[in-house]
Amino acid sequence: MRYNKFSATQLFDGYNFLPSGKVLITSAEGVIIDIVDAENAGDDVQFFDGILSPGxxxxxxxxxxxxxxxxxxxxxxxxxxxxxxxxxxxxxxxxxxxxxxxxxxxxxxxxxxxxxxxxxxxxxxxxxxxxxxxxxxxxxxxxxxxxxxxxxxxxxxxxxxxxxxxxxxxxxxxxxxxxxxxxxxxxxxxxxxxxxxxxxxxxxxxxxxxxxxxxxxxxxxxxxxxxxxxxxxxxxxxxxxxxxxxxxxxxxxxxxxxxxxxxxxxxxxxxxxxxxxxxxxxxxxxxxxxxxxxxxxxxxxxxxxxxxxxxxxxxxxxxxxxxxxxxxxxxxxxxxxxxxxxxxxxxxxxxxxxxxxxGSFEKGKQPGIVLIAKELESSKRIL
Ligand SMILES: [Zn+2]
Structure with missing residues (x-):
């Protein structure tokens, strides 16, 4: 199975900003699989400058x-x-x-x-x-x-x-x-x-x-x-x-x-x-x-x-x-x-x-993943 691994300046899970160093893992289609610490995420983590939020x-x-x-x-x-x-x-x-x-x-x-x-x-x-x-x-x-x-x-x-x-x-x-x-x-x-x-x-x-x-x-x-x-x-x-x-x-x-x-x-x-x-x-x-x-x-x-x-x-x-x-x-x-x-x-x-x-990055949901640029300049769907 192919995974996506996302990290960003800040990760918002639908309820809270998570502590820094977390990685969001989804399926290829964007179904949420887990949120893990960076040291357990393995390779191929994509880093984004800004906030990652559910759609x-x-x-x-x-x-x-x-x-x-x-x-x-x-x-x-x-x-x-x-x-x-x-x-x-x-x-x-x-x-x-x-x-x-x-x-x-x-x-x-x-x-x-x-x-x-x-x-x-x-x-x-x-x-x-x-x-x-x-x-x-x-x-x-x-x-x-x-x-x-x-x-x-x-x-x-x-x-x-x-x-x-x-x-x-x-x-x-x-x-x-x-x-x-x-x-x-x-x-x-x-x-x-x-x-x-x-x-x-x-x-x-x-x-x-x-x-x-x-x-x-x-x-x-x-x-x-x-x-x-x-x-x-x-x-x-x-x-x-x-x-x-x-x-x-x-x-x-x-x-x-x-x-x-x-x-x-x-x-x-x-x-x-x-x-x-x-x-x-x-x-x-x-x-x-x-x-x-x-x-x-x-x-x-x-x-x-x-x-x-x-x-x-x-x-x-x-x-x-x-x-x-x-x-x-x-x-x-x-x-x-x-x-x-x-x-x-x-x-x-x-x-x-x-x-x-x-609405949230909870396991099994497919909420869409949005990147909010620095200073709330713009937002775009990334998955
Ligand atoms: Zn109206």
């Missing part, structure tokens, strides 16, 4: 929006962003497919091995069928009008059945609290075998205003879209405290963005939800859209389970996990690199329920 897990992406790179103005707020995406997203199938193929290749080359991907259509199917990345398709349902909930859900179940031939795990999920009616939440909650949920959560303060007092810019959005929300009754609570109790079947939940999540929301989640919610941070998208960042220190202080995502090229200039890490480091320099890498690897793999294969 990155991107917990939030929208591959099908890849053609919208640079199409949406920055820092205009979420409501304007949502409207701009709706206006701009139509394009020729060929343009969309080319953009998705490029994004898929760039993500693979930069070390992303698995992705939680939001799907509004089955457009991404041909790209995913030829992709070397492992996908979890989150087929997203929206509809703030109760009367059309069943019809809208049925349409998206059809999209899901088209995507299911890509042989990827799949869930039906709500888009966001401001775009999904209570009725739709209850229909999604009742779906069988739909255990992994993701939702855009508290991406703007307007979402909280809507639920607390039926106020804010979303009322303007509904008006522009001709949506009558006269029957919507505000809960008087924040968004998270309203929607989280709609899930009653022990689903695992990945809450994305959390830009305007506060300490009471986190307390509520911990008290309410025995299974931990994963808080997915997409800092570059938050800066792109709202020019703000989530309360990451608050999430850390409350031992929240944190994972990372890139969001889409509609709200990011690149789909690169290292760039997300660097943005957090700049704003929160007290967070150790080891912690940030845990979010990008083992935490993400567990959140997407792919930790049997990905």
């Amino acid at each position: 990155f897990i991107n917990c939030h992406c929208h591959l099908e929006l890849s053609h919208l790179k640079s199409a949406i103005p920055q820092k205009t707020g979420l409501v304007n962003f949502v409207q701009a995406v709706m206006t701009n997203r139509a394009a020729d199938a060929e343009i969309k497919t080319d953009a998705m193929q490029q994004a898929d290749a760039q993500m693979y080359n930069s070390g992303i091995v698995a992705i939680g991907d939001i799907c509004n259509t089955a457009d991404s199917l041909p790209v995913k069928q030829n992709s070397k990345i492992r996908w979890h398709n989150f087929v997203e349902v929206s509809g703030f009008v109760e009367a059309t909930a069943e019809k809208r859900l049925k349409e998206m179940i059809e999209v899901a059945s088209k995507l299911s031939i890509a042989n990827c795990p799949l869930s039906i999920v709500p888009h966001a609290p401001y775009s999904v009616s209570k009725k739709m939440f209850s229909l999604i909650n009742a779906l069988p075998n739909n255990n992994l949920i993701t939702i855009h959560n508290q991406e703007s303060e307007e979402e909280n205003k809507l639920y607390q007092n039926k106020e804010g810019n979303f009322l303007e959005l509904y008006k522009n879209l001709g949506i009558d929300i006269s029957s919507f009754v505000p809960s008087g609570k924040t968004s998270l405290q309203t929607w989280l109790p709609y899930f009653t079947n022990n689903q695992r939940i990945i809450a994305v963005h959390n830009t305007f999540t506060n300490v009471k929301d986190v307390d509520f989640q911990i008290a309410h939800c025995p299974l931990p919610v994963a808080y997915c941070l997409c800092p570059n998208a938050n800066l792109y859209i709202e020019n703000t960042l989530p309360p990451i220190d608050l999430l850390i202080n409350n031992n929240c389970n944190i994972v990372l995502g890139t969001d889409s090229l509609a709200s990011n200039t690149q789909l690169n996990m290292l760039e997300e890490i660097k943005t957090i480091q700049q704003q929160f320099p007290q967070i150790e690199l080891q912690t940030l890498l845990q979010w990008a690897t083992s935490n993400g793999a567990a959140a997407l329920q792919m930790n049997d294969k990905f």
Whole structure:
């Protein structure tokens, strides 16, 4: 049997930086066999300048929006962003497919091995069928009008059945609290075998205003879209405290963005939800859209389970996990690199329920091996 033997300036195993002098041994295909001391590793050890890490897990992406790179103005707020995406997203199938193929290749080359991907259509199917990345398709349902909930859900179940031939795990999920009616939440909650949920959560303060007092810019959005929300009754609570109790079947939940999540929301989640919610941070998208960042220190202080995502090229200039890490480091320099890498690897793999294969250098896994260059300059897949 042919082995690969890797050593580097630093070896990160998905949880910790290992003491220096360790060698990672894998099969030719990259299955982890062992981590041994250099003196027991024998010959032919390849040394790399930089950090060797398991492949990155991107917990939030929208591959099908890849053609919208640079199409949406920055820092205009979420409501304007949502409207701009709706206006701009139509394009020729060929343009969309080319953009998705490029994004898929760039993500693979930069070390992303698995992705939680939001799907509004089955457009991404041909790209995913030829992709070397492992996908979890989150087929997203929206509809703030109760009367059309069943019809809208049925349409998206059809999209899901088209995507299911890509042989990827799949869930039906709500888009966001401001775009999904209570009725739709209850229909999604009742779906069988739909255990992994993701939702855009508290991406703007307007979402909280809507639920607390039926106020804010979303009322303007509904008006522009001709949506009558006269029957919507505000809960008087924040968004998270309203929607989280709609899930009653022990689903695992990945809450994305959390830009305007506060300490009471986190307390509520911990008290309410025995299974931990994963808080997915997409800092570059938050800066792109709202020019703000989530309360990451608050999430850390409350031992929240944190994972990372890139969001889409509609709200990011690149789909690169290292760039997300660097943005957090700049704003929160007290967070150790080891912690940030845990979010990008083992935490993400567990959140997407792919930790049997990905997220760490543990025996039997095939997590992909990524070289992170000095000073976090760049990352690339080496196996
Ligand atoms: Zn998103």
